[in-house]
Amino acid sequence: MKGVFDQDKWSLVASELKAENLKLASYDNTLIPLLGDIRGKKILDYGGGPGVLALALKRLGADVKEYDIFPDMIKEAAKKIGKKNVYHTIKQIPKNHFDFIICNLVLCIVPEKEVENIVKNIHSELNKNGVAYIGFCNPKIFNINESQLDFRFVTDRKYEENHNYKKIKKEGRYEIMELHRPIEWYEKVYKKAGLKLIDKIFTPEYTLKGHKIKDFIIFKLKK
Numbered sequence: 200m201k202g203v204f205d206q207d208k209w210s211l212v213a214s215e216l217k218a219e220n221l222k223l224a225s226y227d228n229t230l231i232p233l234l235g236d237i238r239g240k241k242i243l244d245y246g247g248g249p250g251v252l253a254l255a256l257k258r259l260g261a262d263v264k265e266y267d268i269f270p271d272m273i274k275e276a277a278k279k280i281g282k283k284n285v286y287h288t289i290k291q292i293p294k295n296h297f298d299f300i301i302c303n304l305v306l307c308i309v310p311e312k313e314v315e316n317i318v319k320n321i322h323s324e325l326n327k328n329g330v331a332y333i334g335f336c337n338p339k340i341f342n343i344n345e346s347q348l349d350f351r352f353v354t355d356r357k358y359e360e361n362h363n364y365k366k367i368k369k370e371g372r373y374e375i376m377e378l379h380r381p382i383e384w385y386e387k388v389y390k391k392a393g394l395k396l397i398d399k400i401f402t403p404e405y406t407l408k409g410h411k412i413k414d415f416i417i418f419k420l421k422k
């Protein structure tokens with residue numbers, strides 16, 4: 200089984216990420232309507248992976264750019280949205296520029312210091328009315344051992360404690376390490392970077408084996 204235990208190993212599962220239909224149905228279909236009419240809007244997909252969402256947003260008429268730390272991901276994204284629409288380094292990303300910055304399922308896989316860096320970068324890249332949507336697996340379901348998306352090796356750690364646990368993704372059948380941090384921990388990081396929390400949106404609830412589950416949380420933030 201493939202395993203992704205480092206942030207620079209995500210290219211190992213680029214093809215699996217492209218085929219994540221369940222995740223798309225749950226996450227992207229919650230996120231896209233939040234953006235409203237995006238024709239002509241300047242959007243950055245930060246950590247956009249193989250560019251699936253970036254392409255969907257481009258088709259809806261947005262001026263979409265993508266940045267990802269991993270060159271193979273950027274290559275994949277460039278095939279979909281065009282070479283001139285991808286950034287290879289942080290320095291290439293313009294400051295005070297974007298109407299929307301999307302950052303999906305990135306903060307939950309990087310170390311704490313990197314979460315702070317990414318959030319600071321997002322703050323500086325948004326224009327003055329810009330809105331960021333930052334989302335990842337819902338920390339509140341950290342102790343549920345199966346969701347529609349994955350099987351989890353639940354530990355005895357508490358919700359309030361930052362800790363790691365292993366998951367097997369049902370789509371793609373690869374292992375990842377989830378870095379659990381409570382919602383409140385992320386809220387402190389946003390505040391420290393100067394981002395105001397506007398809303399917390401969750402993907403639709405369903406019941407599996409007696410548990411009520413909302414897979415993802417999306418934070419809406421402004422400068």
Ligand SMILES: C[S@@+](CC[C@H](N)C(=O)[O-])C[C@H]1O[C@@H](n2cnc3c(N)ncnc32)[C@H](O)[C@@H]1O
Nearest residue numbers: 206209246247248267268269272303304305309
């Ligand atoms: C789970 S994937 C999510 C991809 C995409 N956003 C999605 O929702 O399908 C995580 C992505 O974050 C990228 N990544 C990891 N660390 C990063 C960092 N420090 N800055 C930018 N991208 C990063 C990985 O290369 C990978 O493409």
